[in-house]
Amino acid sequence: MKLLSLQDLESRAEASREWIRGRKAVISVCMGSGCISAGSEALLDLFRRAIADEGLSEQVPVMGSGCLGFCGKGPVILVRPEGVLYCGVDEAGVSRIVKEHIVGGKPVAKYLYGGGAKDAGIALMDEIPFYKGQKLLVLAGRGCMDPESIDSYMAADGYSALGKALSAMSPDLIIDAIKESGLRGRGGRGFHAWMKWESCRMAAGPEKFVVCNCDDGAPGAYAGRTVLENSPHAVIEAMAIGARAVGASMGFIYVRTEYDLAVGRVEKALAQAREYGLLGRGILGTGFDFDIRAVHGESAFICGESTALIASIEGRPAEPRHDQVHSSEKGLWGRPTLLSNVETWANVPPIIRNGAAWFRSVGSPSCPGTKVLTPGGRIRNLGVVEVPTGTPLSEIVFGPCGGPGPGRRIKAVQACGPAGGLIPERMLGTGLAYESLEEAGAMMCTGGLIVFDDRTCIVETVRSSIEFMSEECCGKCSPCREGLPRMLALLESICRGRARAGDLEFLEEIAWTLKDASFCGLGKSAANPVLSSLKCFRDEYVAHADEKRCPAGVCPELTRFVIDPEKCSGCGLCRKACPAGAVAGAPKEAHSIKEEICVKCGACRDACRKEAVFASGTAAFPVQRQLLR
Amino acid sequence: MQDTLLEKHSVEEILARHMYEDFEIIEILQEIQRMEGYLSEKNLVLTSKRLRIPLSRVYGIATFYKNFTLVPRGKYTLQVCTGAGCLAKGGMKILDRLRNTLQVKVGGTTSDRMFNLETVRCVGCCGRAPVVVAAGKIVSGVDFGEILEAIENLRKRGRDEIAQPARS
Ligand SMILES: Cc1cc2nc3c(=O)[nH]c(=O)nc-3n(C[C@H](O)[C@H](O)[C@H](O)COP(=O)(O)O)c2cc1C
Ligand code: FES
Ligand code: FES
Secondary structure, eight states: OOOOSHHHHHHHHHHHHHHHHTOSOEEEEEOSHHHHHTTHHHHHHHHHHHHHHTTOTTTSOEEEESOOSOGGGOSOEEEETTTEEEOSOOHHHHHHIIIIIIITOOOOGGGBBTOOSSOOOBOBGGGSGGGTTOOOSTTTTTTTOOTTOHHHHHHTTTTHHHHHHHHTOOHHHHHHHHHHHTOBOSSSSOOBHHHHHHHHHHSOOSOOEEEEEEOOOSTTOOHHHHHHHHOHHHHHHHHHHHHHHHTOOEEEEEEETTOHHHHHHHHHHHHHHHHTTSSBSSGGGSSOOBEEEEEEEOOOGGGGSHHHHHHHHTTSOOOOOOOSSOTTTSOGGGSOEEEEEHHHHHHHHHHHHHOHHHHHTSEETTEESEEEEEEEESSSOOSOEEEETTOBHHHHHHTTTOOSSTTOOEEEEEETGGGSOEEEGGGTTOBSSHHHHHHTTOOOTTOEEEEEETTSOHHHHHHHHHHHHHHHOOSOSHHHHHHHHHHHHHHHHHHTTOOOTTHHHHHHHHHHHHHHHOSSHHHHHHHHHHHHHHHHOHHHHHHHHTSOOOTTSOOGGGOOEEEOTTTOOOOOHHHHHOSSOOEEOOTTSOOEEOTTTOOOOOHHHHHOSSSOEEETTSTTHHHHHHHHO | OOOHHHHHHHHHHHHHHTTTOGGGHHHHHHHHHHHHSSOOHHHHHHHHHHHTOOHHHHHHHHHHSTTOOSSOOOSEEEEEEOSHHHHTTTHHHHHHHHHHHHTOOTTOBOTTSOEEEEEESOOSOGGGOSEEEETTEEEESOOHHHHHHHHHHHHHHHHHHHHSOOOO
16 A cells, blocks of 8 residues: 555544543553563463453554563563553463453553562653653554564654655755754764765765664674664665665665564665555555665674775675775765764654754753663673663663662773773763763763673673684784784683783783774774773772782683672571582681682672672782681 | 475575675574574575675674674573673572583583583573573572572473474
8 A cells, every 4th residue: 555645644643642531541562682582472472362361452552562671671661652661571470461451451560670578669661760861763563563563663753853854854954954954973983964965965876775784793782783773764764864865775784693583674664665655666645665685694803894894795805995995986886885883873753853943952962862772780680772862871771771880880891892992980970972981081972881890800701802803803904903803812812811911011002003904993992901901990900910819700710609608597598599509608607718619700699688608819818818818 | 304395495494585695694693593503605605695795794793793693502602791780690600510510611501512501691580590591581580509400491391302303
């Protein structure tokens, strides 16, 4: 059913809105990767069946939703219109929620956040600490939009921005709106989006392309993929608007092929958009032709770099090219190409729809809007959050993320995955914006935010970052190809307590060489974690190198675990936790660790509720040794 | 082993579906590998012929991207996530125990050709770390027993399939 005009579009959207309006309640089952892995697909069916059994299929539709953000507590379910959020729902929960809440009108405390047999818990999504302080622009559809349904996107005003851009705006006006909004790229170093648009529009060429970068190759950073999985149609709409502005007729969405969910949703969305005539020839009855192809990319971190990504779409090895000539002038097959990150794209429709002034009212003035982040590591709440730019990192870490685990302290934060610098705790006041993060030696990038507590070894963290970068190096330039393995070897020897004099200085020198001389951003950014940690956590390096101890009690060669007999209550938690069976002791009596079989994993220390397990090397240990004597 | 005619037929099909466009070579190789488990010399030569590009270029692609393999691998792949999120939650312990249990190195294939053990860097599921991807399916928030169970189920399925090849 093709939409042939703006009126068609509006009446179709109205019909979808009408359909939702008349319902008693809507159950949204999270269909994000996290919740699917926790079994939410089965729950969706169970809910449908349970609702049908009550004869409520008409009044209470059950739909899938994009990631609701609270992935660590999955499967997550939202009941509207009240906005009640259920966490960790299981099969038994389905019938209880349907019977007690949908029919009976009383939320089931057992599955509420913080709820249980005795606790009432928090019912409303907006009142859960995790959701406070968040501001949704690109994830606005979460909970109320089915990512696999174009109608549900249209009910939320989807494609109206494209309608507006095609009917009421000239290409210049569109670019002006982007310029006024101050939108900056979310994928890299924060290029001003309008500059790319303008230069691509000005560039001469027989054909032009628009490209969406959803490589999201950095471990722990999957903001782009989440956006694409949650609202593929927003990205399609944005690319059509971009194509209209610069004069392109073909677009490419580059997604890694192993991101099954994202690939599937994009393909489905593309097919739906074509069916509705929102892609293809003569879109909405205008003379505008545009189509998009989903490119199934290979997994290589370097593919995210814009020139390498272009090479990969062209069917060549993903090696970066010099970006002296911008891709906006000479990109895919030498044609002018407008390439942006998914999240950047997803910001375009709301800007066109609501105006630049509205967009500027959110976030920091130098870089308005929001940023989607995927916090991970040693915090209580893991998942996906969207916060206004400029928000201090501390507010994110202690707000939505819930701070460190019980008894732990935050030590550092690594923004942007392994290529990001480490920001120490005392600098957590740093605002979430390009300039301030860069000053702190980090980057904004694709949304990673890994938090480390006092039981994380900084040197080991940096080692694993460099290991990743060194595996992903494309081998084109020698500083990166030779430098990364050298850095890795040095870091490894430091972690093992085999460092020699001068190693730290040598490490620093290689890092600077990488930063100065690497061909592309991979090598340049690989220096970030090394340089920032050498600056802020030098004492940890020195402890490893000179004192042969790991202050966090992580590096196996430098660590020994000991149980303080005075503190140990003999509860046996550590004995159960130990994978090697190295903890011995009778119940209710002090336990001890057999050093010969201990694998130094630290599971006992994490399990202990009495803080009775100590690692050698940590500050508390010497006192401990005294005690033991 | 298998019907080579049929096999040739389907690689040809993949090539035809991509209209012999050389820029789609990466997707073509992905599909061939998905079907056959690896990229055989025969298929690389065929691809180069059909797309009318030098074999060296096909080989270049097949060796640049790490996911392509030129030798046969096991039936299922187990990927232990060693992304920062999972490492912080004990991903390495899981990997160590799998290595011991399956008697296989990382990157290796078990002697019964059933499993490849690999690591993967973040599957976007850190919220439920630690994570193992068993034959494409994410098993999250894992304890070791759960993984072993998943593995045994796969092994059983694999054996059944070999005994009775699925007809499609
Ligand atoms: C090694 C490397 C990896 C990158 N990975 C990504 C990525 O996964 N996603 C992304 O959008 N940009 C990535 N970038 C940045 C892109 O090169 C490019 O700057 C960005 O996609 C431009 O989009 P924007 O203007 O919307 O930010 C990467 C850059 C480098 C150097
Ligand atoms: S996947 Fe369900 S909340 Fe993120
Ligand atoms: S680090 Fe394992 S899923 Fe992200």
